[in-house]
Amino acid sequence: MPSTCSTQRSSIYAPRLCRLLEVSDLTPQEKLFRLQLEDGSVLNHQPGQFVQVSIPGLTEAPISVASSPSRNGYFELGVRKAGSLTGAMHLLQPGATIGIRGPFGRPFQIDALRKRHLILLAGGCGLAPLRSLIQYCQDYPEQFGTIDILYGARSPQDLLFKDDLLQWRLSACFSCTYTVDNDPADSCYDGETGLITRLLPKLQIAPADTCAVVVGPPPMYRPVIEALHDKGLPSDRIMLSLERNMRCGIGKCGHCTIEHLYCCSDGPIFWLNEVEHLRGAL
Amino acid sequence: MKHMQRAELDSLLTHVAQSYRLLVPQRLEDGTRLLRPWGEGELVLSGEPVQRKPTEYFLPQLDPLLKIDTAGGVQLATVPETPLCLFGLNRADLQCLGFVDRFCAFPPQDDAYAVKRQNGLLIGLTGYCGPDGQLLPLTDGRCDIELIALADGWLAQAFTDIGSALLAEFNDIDPETLGTIRSLSEKRIAEERATLEQAARIVQQELVPDDFWREIGDRCILCSGCNLVCPTCTCFCVQDRTDQGGTERSRVWDSCQFDGFMREASGHNPLGSEALRTRRRIHHKLAADVERWGEISCFLCGRCDKTCPTGIGIQAVAAEIVKRFSTN
Numbered sequence: 001m002p003s004t005c006s007t008q009r010s011s012i013y014a015p016r017l018c019r020l021l022e023v024s025d026l027t028p029q030e031k032l033f034r035l036q037l038e039d040g041s042v043l044n045h046q047p048g049q050f051v052q053v054s055i056p057g058l059t060e061a062p063i064s065v066a067s068s069p070s071r072n073g074y075f076e077l078g079v080r081k082a083g084s085l086t087g088a089m090h091l092l093q094p095g096a097t098i099g100i101r102g103p104f105g106r107p108f109q110i111d112a113l114r115k116r117h118l119i120l121l122a123g124g125c126g127l128a129p130l131r132s133l134i135q136y137c138q139d140y141p142e143q144f145g146t147i148d149i150l151y152g153a154r155s156p157q158d159l160l161f162k163d164d165l166l167q168w169r170l171s172a173c174f175s176c177t178y179t180v181d182n183d184p185a186d187s188c189y190d191g192e193t194g195l196i197t198r199l200l201p202k203l204q205i206a207p208a209d210t211c212a213v214v215v216g217p218p219p220m221y222r223p224v225i226e227a228l229h230d231k232g233l234p235s236d237r238i239m240l241s242l243e244r245n246m247r248c249g250i251g252k253c254g255h256c257t258i259e260h261l262y263c264c265s266d267g268p269i270f271w272l273n274e275v276e277h278l279r280g281a282l
Numbered sequence: 283m284k285h286m287q288r289a290e291l292d293s294l295l296t297h298v299a300q301s302y303r304l305l306v307p308q309r310l311e312d313g314t315r316l317l318r319p320w321g322e323g324e325l326v327l328s329g330e331p332v333q334r335k336p337t338e339y340f341l342p343q344l345d346p347l348l349k350i351d352t353a354g355g356v357q358l359a360t361v362p363e364t365p366l367c368l369f370g371l372n373r374a375d376l377q378c379l380g381f382v383d384r385f386c387a388f389p390p391q392d393d394a395y396a397v398k399r400q401n402g403l404l405i406g407l408t409g410y411c412g413p414d415g416q417l418l419p420l421t422d423g424r425c426d427i428e429l430i431a432l433a434d435g436w437l438a439q440a441f442t443d444i445g446s447a448l449l450a451e452f453n454d455i456d457p458e459t460l461g462t463i464r465s466l467s468e469k470r471i472a473e474e475r476a477t478l479e480q481a482a483r484i485v486q487q488e489l490v491p492d493d494f495w496r497e498i499g500d501r502c503i504l505c506s507g508c509n510l511v512c513p514t515c516t517c518f519c520v521q522d523r524t525d526q527g528g529t530e531r532s533r534v535w536d537s538c539q540f541d542g543f544m545r546e547a548s549g550h551n552p553l554g555s556e557a558l559r560t561r562r563r564i565h566h567k568l569a570a571d572v573e574r575w576g577e578i579s580c581f582l583c584g585r586c587d588k589t590c591p592t593g594i595g596i597q598a599v600a601a602e603i604v605k606r607f608s609t610n
């Protein structure tokens with residue numbers, strides 16, 4: 001006689017409740033949300049992983065965790081207002097609840113980064129996932145070599161995490177440089193001007209001892225990779241985070257495939273040599 | 283190996299129906315065969331493959347996943363407690379189901395699929411029971427029981443413990459009775475698959491130029507039929523429906539032939555042209571899934587070629603690929 005199915009099963013599709021502790025503006029389009037799981041448990045993520053944010057009525061959207069697991073008691077999401085769900089998130093006030101599933105995805109391969117000189121490079125919104133790694137490096141400086149943070153945004157107003165950037169610039173852990181594409185009208189701006197690729201030739205790199213981590217919008221990857229290759233850095237020491245349309249986050253819905261790979265579960269973090277030969281990956 | 287006559291077959295099904303929701307092939311007015319509840323109509327033991335894909339019982343077009351109440355509490359969708367038995371599936375449909383079983387079981391297990399599929403029973407029907415009594419190739423064992431139609435009844439073999447237990451009471455027969463069916467069946471399969479496998483090798487070697495995908499893509503009217511009828515197509519999107527009581531979250535079948543399938547909020551679209559989406563439809567089955575799962579994920583069930591209004595189902599495209607780009 002076949003056994004009956006339990007309705008008390010747990011489900012990979014069931015969101016868990018989180019409470020919003022703080023909301024702060026990063027730019028006019030981006031906000032930072034500080035959250036805690038309602039049941040008091042720890043998210044248990046690793047830098048580079050993402051969660052599926054769930055808002056009833058608006059389904060779900062994948063958002064990277066922007067804080068390091070070494071920052072206890074909360075996790076943060078940096079969210080750009082891009083459509084319905086992210087738009088609704090921007091209206092939330094502290095005390096509100098949202099659902100999350102996850103953490104999902106393959107994280108940054110921190111073991112491979114240990115003891116190396118790191119180039120952590122982000123464009124635009126890409127600083128949100130990279131920030132979790134930067135914070136991790138900041139909390140465990142003894143594990144890593146020297147660290148260059150390079151960040152590019154469209155304009156001074158578009159720079160994310162301005163307080164962090166300032167702090168990283170002053171920190172002994174990092175050398176932090178940022179640049180904006182367009183000549184700023186804002187006289188307070190004290191960073192560089194020009195595309196992010198302009199920052200790379202100036203770097204001192206010992207290729208055998210260096211790893212680069214690159215997170216940014218799709219058009220950024222090719223020029224940045226070319227510049228890193230020019231510096232002698234091979235593809236198996238360049239890590240990327242790739243973005244795709246994601247509905248499930250766990251390798252089932254099929255929206256995120258890159259040939260035979262599922263970006264949500266085989267990635268979103270890949271070594272460049274794992275994907276550079278795959279059609280449409282970059 | 284067992285042997286049974288019609289009365290014994292009926293007795294097997296009656297027995298199965300005590301513990302399972304048993305669906306069996308029945309004929310509609312227009313001649314098509316469908317799986318319908320046992321006892322509600324006449325059992326039709328030969329003919330065209332059943333029209334609808336058998337995977338839809340476990341991954342239906344609209345698949346309620348859960349309800350979220352206004353306080354954020356989650357209630358998972360319930361499923362009938364009695365498991366399903368599908369009777370009368372052919373080799374290709376059973377292979378498709380086996381493929382999807384494996385896909386859904388890959389960690390993390392798709393519990394919404396598993397809860398409907400678990401404890402289910404699959405009974406294949408092969409042998410001389412195709413249209414006009416043609417030979418349907420034997421299964422590759424991806425079922426609990428296989429019935430093989432002969433001129434004078436059915437041979438029955440079990441592939442699982444549950445299958446063996448269900449067949450225990452029937453008369454044993456010398457497996458030699460199968461005679462030439464196995465070799466005839468293997469020959470049929472090899473013939474049917476030759477073109478597909480050759481096309482797969484060509485696609486895997488990237489020997490198909492983009493112009494070809496564009497040409498096929500230009501012929502596609504984006505009806506999504508090929509995906510929706512395919513038993514190994516499992517892509518879905520998620521939808522919410524909200525009323526006073528809360529929100530019901532479901533998954534719904536999706537099609538990689540739609541422009542929005544991969545488009546991201548930023549506008550970036552890795553499948554931003556008809557040509558790329560057509561390539562994806564074919565490449566995914568013939569190359570990507572081979573790389574990932576070790577087998578071509580088309581088992582030639584025939585549905586997409588039958589459904590496509592413009593004649594570019596997978597067998598048609600495979601034949602064209604072989605004709606134009608074969609190097610030997």
Ligand SMILES: Cc1cc2nc3c(=O)[nH]c(=O)nc-3n(C[C@H](O)[C@H](O)[C@H](O)COP(=O)(O)OP(=O)(O)OC[C@H]3O[C@@H](n4cnc5c(N)ncnc54)[C@H](O)[C@@H]3O)c2cc1C
Pocket residue numbers: 050058059060061062063064065077078079080081082083084085086087125128129242243244245246247268545546547548
């Ligand atoms: C791994 C990953 C990490 C991300 N991290 C961040 C982050 O830290 N901060 C941030 O602001 N954005 C991030 N994004 C992008 C973010 O997921 C989209 O901006 C968001 O899905 C838009 O949802 P929406 O409902 O507001 O937009 P709408 O345009 O109204 O709806 C788009 C719908 O498409 C689906 N979708 C799934 N993935 C994407 C995608 N990548 N782009 C667009 N639509 C998608 C969602 O179901 C979403 O509901 C990330 C994307 C991925 C894949």
Ligand code: SF4
Pocket residue numbers: 378508511512513514515567579580581582583584585586587595596
């Ligand atoms: S014949 Fe078409 S519908 Fe059937 S398994 Fe192959 S691709 Fe899918």
Ligand code: SF4
Pocket residue numbers: 501502503504505506507508509539589590591592593594595
């Ligand atoms: S069935 Fe044919 S016309 Fe319809 S989407 Fe598929 S390939 Fe295009």
Ligand code: FES
Pocket residue numbers: 245246247248249250251252253254255256257262263264265
């Ligand atoms: S997001 Fe669903 S398969 Fe990757």
